[in-house]
Amino acid sequence: MNTRDNFPTLTLTWLALVVLTLVSLGLGEWFRAAHWLPLLVAAIIWLKGAMVARYFIESHLAHPFITRLLRVFIAIAPVALVLTAFFGDTLARWASL
Amino acid sequence: MAEAVLQAQPGLPHAETGRIPGNKGIWVGITCEIVEFVVLFAVYFVARAHFPDAFHEGAQRLSLVSGTVITLLMVTSSYFIACSVNAIRNGRQRSSLLWLIAGLIVALGYPIAKFLEIRWNLAHDINGSSGIFFTVYYYLTFNHLVHATWGILGILWVLARLLFEGYSAEEHSGLDALASYWHATDIIWLVIFPLFYVLA
Numbered sequence: 052m053n054t055r056d057n058f059p060t061l062t063l064t065w066l067a068l069v070v071l072t073l074v075s076l077g078l079g080e081w082f083r084a085a086h087w088l089p090l091l092v093a094a095i096i097w098l099k100g101a102m103v104a105r106y107f108i109e110s111h112l113a114h115p116f117i118t119r120l121l122r123v124f125i126a127i128a129p130v131a132l133v134l135t136a137f138f139g140d141t142l143a144r145w146a147s148l
Numbered sequence: 149m150a151e152a153v154l155q156a157q158p159g160l161p162h163a164e165t166g167r168i169p170g171n172k173g174i175w176v177g178i179t180c181e182i183v184e185f186v187v188l189f190a191v192y193f194v195a196r197a198h199f200p201d202a203f204h205e206g207a208q209r210l211s212l213v214s215g216t217v218i219t220l221l222m223v224t225s226s227y228f229i230a231c232s233v234n235a236i237r238n239g240r241q242r243s244s245l246l247w248l249i250a251g252l253i254v255a256l257g258y259p260i261a262k263f264l265e266i267r268w269n270l271a272h273d274i275n276g277s278s279g280i281f282f283t284v285y286y287y288l289t290f291n292h293l294v295h296a297t298w299g300i301l302g303i304l305w306v307l308a309r310l311l312f313e314g315y316s317a318e319e320h321s322g323l324d325a326l327a328s329y330w331h332a333t334d335i336i337w338l339v340i341f342p343l344f345y346v347l348a
Contacts, residue, residue, distance in 0.1 A: 056234065056238055057230075057234045058231060058234055061227060061230050061231055061234060062227075064227070065223060065224065065226075065227035068223045068227075068338075069220065069223060069224075072216065072219050072220065072223065072341075075341075075342055075346050076212065076216060076346065078346070079342075079345075079346035079347065079348060083348055088347070089347065092342045092346055092347055095342065096338065096339055096342055099335075099338045100335045100338055100339065103226065103331055103334055103335050103338065104331075104335065106230075107226055107227070107230045107327070107331045107334075108169055108327075108328055108331045108332075109169065112166075112167055113166070113167055113168065113169055114166050114167065114168050115166070116175075117168065117169070117175060120178075120179060120182065121332075121335075124182045124186065124335070125335065127186060127189065128189055128339040128343070131189065131190075131193045132193070132343070132347075134193075135193045135196050135197050139196070139197045139200055140197075142193070142194070142197040143194075143197040143198045146194040146197060146198070147198075
């Protein structure tokens with residue numbers, strides 16, 4: 052059992068999550084038409100998910116199944132977002148009935 | 149099941165690796181939750197690939213304030229609950245209780261914010277039949293709200309146990325389980341928020 056006081060780490064993580072949320076809002080407003088915006092948003096989604104998993108759930112100390120489950124889940128949406136943004140037509144063709 | 153044997157990760161003491169936060173049952177639930185949302189996100193991305201303009205325009209019509217408030221509520225309640233776990237681990241039961249109460253109060257802001265958002269939506273003619281973007285938005289966000297409601301009920305249960313000293317520094321798997329579920333639900337919202345509110 053981990054009995055260290057993690058309060059400073061938890062607080063820094065929360066602050067970083069709040070800042071990243073506000074940054075993503077700014078990016079969405081200022082660079083609405085930018086071609087690369089989905090890439091940056093995808094990176095922020097991944098970063099925020101990874102921070103919650105590592106510092107709140109402590110996934111790096113968890114059973115390998117839990118570590119992998121969270122790692123894969125956190126990566127799915129960012130990867131899908133980038134694929135949809137840059138290869139949307141191909142994806143739509145593949146997903147057509 | 150041979151794979152399930154716990155093995156230490158390199159560079160970390162054995163006692164600190166391979167743990168199951170909470171209990172196995174909650175991780176079965178979290179895995180199911182994750183699989184469910186992976187399917188829902190797949191529908192989102194297929195719809196987005198087919199109707200990019202509808203998704204571009206739809207996001208501009210949603211209330212960015214509501215999405216941001218819900219995000220801050222989720223992140224903050226997650227933080228408070230993590231602090232509650234941290235406190236009980238260090239034997240500070242009263243502190244753990246206060247952090248959890250704070251987590252509950254902030255978490256209760258989510259359904260309230262969602263209710264106000266829906267009212268705002270309806271006042272702006274945004275409903276489930278307003279187009280593909282809004283159909284996907286409603287079923288994904290409502291689904292998340294349902295999962296968050298289960299989490300809030302879980303907080304109430306754990307709070308009751310904490311009030312009657314049901315947890316200690318040595319045994320607090322129930323609180324750990326609740327925290328894991330709430331953090332997983334938080335991660336899911338952190339994906340939903342930019343997909344619907346930021347990528348306008």
